[in-house]
Amino acid sequence: MRWISILLGLAVTGIIGFFAVRELLMDPMYFFELFLGGLTRGSIYALIALGYTMVYGIIQLINFAHGEIYMIGAMTALIVATVLGMWGWNTAVIVILAFVFAIVYSCAYGFTVEKIAYKPLRNAPRLSALISAIGMSLFLQNYVMLAQTPDFLPFHSLIPDFQFWEPFAHIITSVEITIIITTVIVMILLGLLIKFTRIGKAMRATAQDKVMAALLGINVNNVISATFVVGSATAAIGGVLIACHVGQINFYIGFLAGLKAFIAAVLGGIGSIPGAVLGSLVLGISESFFTGYFWSEYEDVFAFTILVVILIFRPSGILGRHDAQKV
Amino acid sequence: MPIKEQLKQSLIFAFWFMILTFPIMVIKVNTIHNTIVFRWANLLWVGVLSFFASWLWNYFLRRTEARKKSDVDEDVPLIHQLLQNNRFRRPFLGLLAAFFIAYPFVFPMYHTSIMISALVYVMLGLGLNIVVGLAGLLDLGYVAFYAVGAYAYALLNLHFGLSFWMVLPLSALLGTMFGILLGYPVLRLRGDYLAIVTLGFGEIIRIVLENWDEFSNGPRGISDIPAPTFFGHQFNQDNTMIYIYFIVIALVLMTIFFVNRLENSKIGRAWIALRDDEIACQAMGIDKFKTKLTAFALGATWAAMGGVIFAAKTSYINPMSFTIWESITILCVVVIGGMGSAVGVIAGALVLILLPEYLRAVAEYRMLVFGALQVIVMVFKPDGLIKSVRKVYTFKTSQEPQQEKIAHGTHT
Numbered sequence: 001m002r003w004i005s006i007l008l009g010l011a012v013t014g015i016i017g018f019f020a021v022r023e024l025l026m027d028p029m030y031f032f033e034l035f036l037g038g039l040t041r042g043s044i045y046a047l048i049a050l051g052y053t054m055v056y057g058i059i060q061l062i063n064f065a066h067g068e069i070y071m072i073g074a075m076t077a078l079i080v081a082t083v084l085g086m087w088g089w090n091t092a093v094i095v096i097l098a099f100v101f102a103i104v105y106s107c108a109y110g111f112t113v114e115k116i117a118y119k120p121l122r123n124a125p126r127l128s129a130l131i132s133a134i135g136m137s138l139f140l141q142n143y144v145m146l147a148q149t150p151d152f153l154p155f156h157s158l159i160p161d162f163q164f165w166e167p168f169a170h171i172i173t174s175v176e177i178t179i180i181i182t183t184v185i186v187m188i189l190l191g192l193l194i195k196f197t198r199i200g201k202a203m204r205a206t207a208q209d210k211v212m213a214a215l216l217g218i219n220v221n222n223v224i225s226a227t228f229v230v231g232s233a234t235a236a237i238g239g240v241l242i243a244c245h246v247g248q249i250n251f252y253i254g255f256l257a258g259l260k261a262f263i264a265a266v267l268g269g270i271g272s273i274p275g276a277v278l279g280s281l282v283l284g285i286s287e288s289f290f291t292g293y294f295w296s297e298y299e300d301v302f303a304f305t306i307l308v309v310i311l312i313f314r315p316s317g318i319l320g321r322h323d324a325q326k327v
Numbered sequence: 328m329p330i331k332e333q334l335k336q337s338l339i340f341a342f343w344f345m346i347l348t349f350p351i352m353v354i355k356v357n358t359i360h361n362t363i364v365f366r367w368a369n370l371l372w373v374g375v376l377s378f379f380a381s382w383l384w385n386y387f388l389r390r391t392e393a394r395k396k397s398d399v400d401e402d403v404p405l406i407h408q409l410l411q412n413n414r415f416r417r418p419f420l421g422l423l424a425a426f427f428i429a430y431p432f433v434f435p436m437y438h439t440s441i442m443i444s445a446l447v448y449v450m451l452g453l454g455l456n457i458v459v460g461l462a463g464l465l466d467l468g469y470v471a472f473y474a475v476g477a478y479a480y481a482l483l484n485l486h487f488g489l490s491f492w493m494v495l496p497l498s499a500l501l502g503t504m505f506g507i508l509l510g511y512p513v514l515r516l517r518g519d520y521l522a523i524v525t526l527g528f529g530e531i532i533r534i535v536l537e538n539w540d541e542f543s544n545g546p547r548g549i550s551d552i553p554a555p556t557f558f559g560h561q562f563n564q565d566n567t568m569i570y571i572y573f574i575v576i577a578l579v580l581m582t583i584f585f586v587n588r589l590e591n592s593k594i595g596r597a598w599i600a601l602r603d604d605e606i607a608c609q610a611m612g613i614d615k616f617k618t619k620l621t622a623f624a625l626g627a628t629w630a631a632m633g634g635v636i637f638a639a640k641t642s643y644i645n646p647m648s649f650t651i652w653e654s655i656t657i658l659c660v661v662v663i664g665g666m667g668s669a670v671g672v673i674a675g676a677l678v679l680i681l682l683p684e685y686l687r688a689v690a691e692y693r694m695l696v697f698g699a700l701q702v703i704v705m706v707f708k709p710d711g712l713i714k715s716v717r718k719v720y721t722f723k724t725s726q727e728p729q730q731e732k733i734a735h736g737t738h739t
Contacts, residue, residue: 062519075351082356083363101350108347120388120706127465128705130519131662134467135701138655142695147351147369154358262523297538304527311520312512 005313023293034292035285040176040245042284043183047238048261049268049276050190051110051231057207057271058227060126064133065113066235067258068140071251073106073236074243075144078155085156095158102236110232111225113140119221137255145251152250155243179241186234187277194273199226207271256300263307269317278318333382340381345374387707406670407716427576431569439568443640445680446575447633452660452672453582454629459658460667460715461595462622463602464514465522467654468529471509472502472627474536474649476634481549481644482542491555495635502631506624514619529654536646548645552638571640578636582629586669589625598622599667652694659697663704665711674713 024031048070055063077098084094117136121129159175194200205213206223214220242257243249261280268279283303290302310317352373355364409415431439451473458466479498483489489497513524536543543549554567555574562570589595597618600608609615638644656679664675683693704711 060519062523072351078358079350079354079356082358082361083354086361086363105347105350112343112347117702117706120391124705124709126518127459127463128709130465130522131658132702132705134655134658135698135705138694138698139702140698142692142698144351146691146695147348148355149357153356156358259523259526266520266523295538298534301531301534304524304531307527308512308524311516311524315516315520 008313019293020289030292034288036172036176037292038285038288039281040172040179040284041288042264042281043179044238044242044245044257045261045264045284046183046277046280047186047234047241048257049265049280050234050273051228052258052262053265053268053270053273053276054203054227054231056265058203058210058224059118059122061118061129062133062262063118063228063231064130064258065117065136065140066110066231067254067256067261068137068144069106069110069113069232069254070235070239070257071249071254072109072140072144073102073232073239074155074249074253075148075239075251076105076236077102077158077240077243078153078249081156081158091160098158099237099240102240103233106232106236106239107229109140110228110235114225114228119224137258141251141255148251150251152248154248155246157244157247158240159244175241175245179245182237182241186237190230190234190273193230199223203227260303263303266307267310267317269319272317272319275317275319282318333385336385337378337382341374341378344377344381345370348373391707404713404716406674406713410670431572436565436568439572440640441681441684443568443572443575443636445677445684446572446579447636447640448657448660448676448680449579449673450575450582450629450633450636451657452664452676453579453586453669454626454633455657455661456667456669456672457586457589457598457629458622458626459661460665460672461590461602462598462619463518464619464622465518466525466623466626467522467651467658468509468525468527468532469626469630469657470649470651470654471525471529471532472505472630473634473637473653474532474646475502475505475627476631477638477644477648478536478543478549478634479631480635480638481552484552485549491553491635491639495632498631498635499628502627502629502634503624505631506627507620509627510620510623514616514623526651526654529649529651533646533649533651536649543646546645546647548643548647550643552642552644554642555639568640571636575636578632583669583673590669594618594621602667656697659701663697663700663711665713665715668711668713668715671711671713671715675711 020031048066051066051069052063055061055066080101081094081098084097089097113136117132118129121132157175159178194203202213202218202223203226205216205218206220210220213223239254242253260283264280264283265276266279267283268275268277270276283306286306287299287302291299349370352369353366355366356362357364409419430442434442451469455466455469458464458469476498479501480491480494483494483497509525509528513521513528516524537546539545554561555571557570561567590599597608597613600611600613601615601618605615637648641648660676660679661672663679664673665671679697683690708714
């Protein structure tokens with residue numbers, strides 16, 4: 001099995017490499033466009049995937065409702081921006097307030113979802129928590145659909161076209177560069193949070209061993225809540241950014257984005273934060289190339305195929321550790 | 328907890344939810360026409376409802392926890408007690424049979440048609456119950472096999488002119504094959520990965536059906552699928568509905584019979600054991616992989632047969648009938664009815680499918696309620712509304728007849 005995997009991996013890499021070089025030589029402009037598009041897409045996946053991977057690392061649960069948190073972030077930003085825009089507020093203030101409200105509300109939703117749907121099931125079988133998560137996702141989607149509208153709402157981009165960016169705008173737009181830079185900043189901040197702060201250390205300890213962490217005086221429930229809040233905050237940033245990029249949102253955007261981000265988290269090795277980022281970038285870029293050079297209608301099939309292949313040949317992902325099931 | 332504390336807690340919750348739902352519930356924006364509507368009445372509703380909801384939630388949460396601590400076994404559900412009681416069982420089943428036989432003749436065709444879809448869900452629910460309820464494998468792509476059945480009938484009929492009765496067993500076979508084909512690579516995965524991968528497979532099949540025009544006619548779907556014939560005789564439209572109704576009834580009965588026999592067979596007990604404790608089960612010498620694969624394949628078989636009936640009833644299919652929401656609806660039927668409990672699944676399917684059909688006014692809230700119910704059932708009543716009862720074995724020793732009850736379906 002091991003040799004087969006390695007040979008297969010080498011063969012696939014070789015074929016992909018060959019095509020990449022050929023396309024690069026044939027039409028470098030298009031190649032770079034796809035690459036940067038993939039990078040943008042990957043950045044958004046990374047912002048969502050972080051929530052999945054952190055929650056999974058701590059309570060071993062696929063938080064199906066995470067995509068919905070991302071959608072609620074985008075929706076809140078849309079509502080705040082529209083209301084303030086109509087009141088005639090300054091654009092810069094609108095941008096800041098839209099981001100702040102989106103983040104605060106997503107965090108509040110993430111926190112509440114955890115308290116309602118997952119906390120009572122902490123000691124229940126895994127299947128129960130998973131079904132509860134699916135129920136929560138279904139509920140939140142329909143809640144937003146019924147309270148707002150099932151149609152797509154145009155989202156007036158909050159990010160203006162930068163003047164100084166004019167010479168490069170034909171390769172990568174100012175929205176895309178904002179997404180990439182924001183993602184990098186968020187990643188650095190998150191890395192610092194996890195590495196150096198008290199709550200970050202508590203998170204790592206809880207992920208390693210919940211019982212031992214509790215014995216050492218860490219309030220595990222608070223740590224889990226904090227994890228949901230941090231994950232929701234990054235998802236909300238992703239939600240607002242993607243809404244600016246695509247220009248329209250509805251209640252359904254969270255579902256597929258959530259699934260893709262989950263696939264990215266698995267690809268990178270679930271539970272590992274650098275893994276989630278790496279997996280997201282790999283998935284985003286390869287998806288972009290796939291739709292650019294092959295069939296765009298099979299974009300989702302491609303992502304799911306990657307998931308299946310990864311789970312069969314390397315279930316621990318690119319950076320994940322292989323942990324045996326304990327009795 | 329004193330009543331004052333409870334009151335305070337509920338008020339805090341109500342306040343929290345009012346803030347939480349404020350932007351989405353109160354402000355309705357329309358960025359196309361640039362209008363904003365403030366719906367302050369909604370704020371009041373959310374406050375009042377969440378006040379009572381949080382009161383109830385906390386009350387039931389405390390009760391559930393108290394029950395867990397006291398470790399008292401719950402009583403066998405009423406319906407099971409009644410079904411085990413001989414004096415009650417015969418008349419009850421007789422009445423039920425009379426009701427279902429008379430149904431299409433008493434009620435108009437519209438109601439028969441709705442009942443057929445509910446009964447198809449009973450079949451699908453019982454099939455998925457094997458996978459989720461008995462074997463404990465969360466399958467979110469169940470609708471893929473349903474699509475396989477429906478498209479098998481539509482395409483085999485279109486290209487080769489095969490009749491309903493020829494396709495029904497063929498599609499069952501095809502469903503089993505697909506179940507094995509899909510199950511083979513993914514069943515080695517841990518439970519939660521399985522959910523995502525099956526979801527992925529379900530979506531892949533739908534996307535392929537939507538885009539592969541030459542094969543499946545794409546999003547336009549396939550129309551003019553013939554209804555089943557009765558030994559070559561074609562009924563008129565109304566009678567066809569009644570005829571399909573009885574075919575479904577027969578298939579449901581067959582399903583109930585099979586599932587019941589399976590549940591108490593060697594393989595059925597292996598599924599339940601595997602669900603409850605995988606490692607202990609392997610230690611007892613059960614082949615984990617093979618056992619899971621049989622459950623997966625058998626579940627697929629029933630889904631495919633359900634698909635054939637669906638295609639024959641609607642006479643038109645397109646990929647939109649096989650979205651992930653269909654899978655989740657079937658999952659809701661199983662979860663809310665009671666995982667592993669055939670009676671629960673049947674009741675769940677009839678209630679969850681028939682109620683929204685007749686309460687048209689609230690039909691748009693269907694999925695919202697389903698989602699909320701899934702969470703509530705999992706938190707307060709993980710065994711579902713009608714939980715399963717394991718077979719009771721009676722040991723007869725030479726000295727005195729002694730009864731031993733084997734703990735019923737509470738899985739840990």
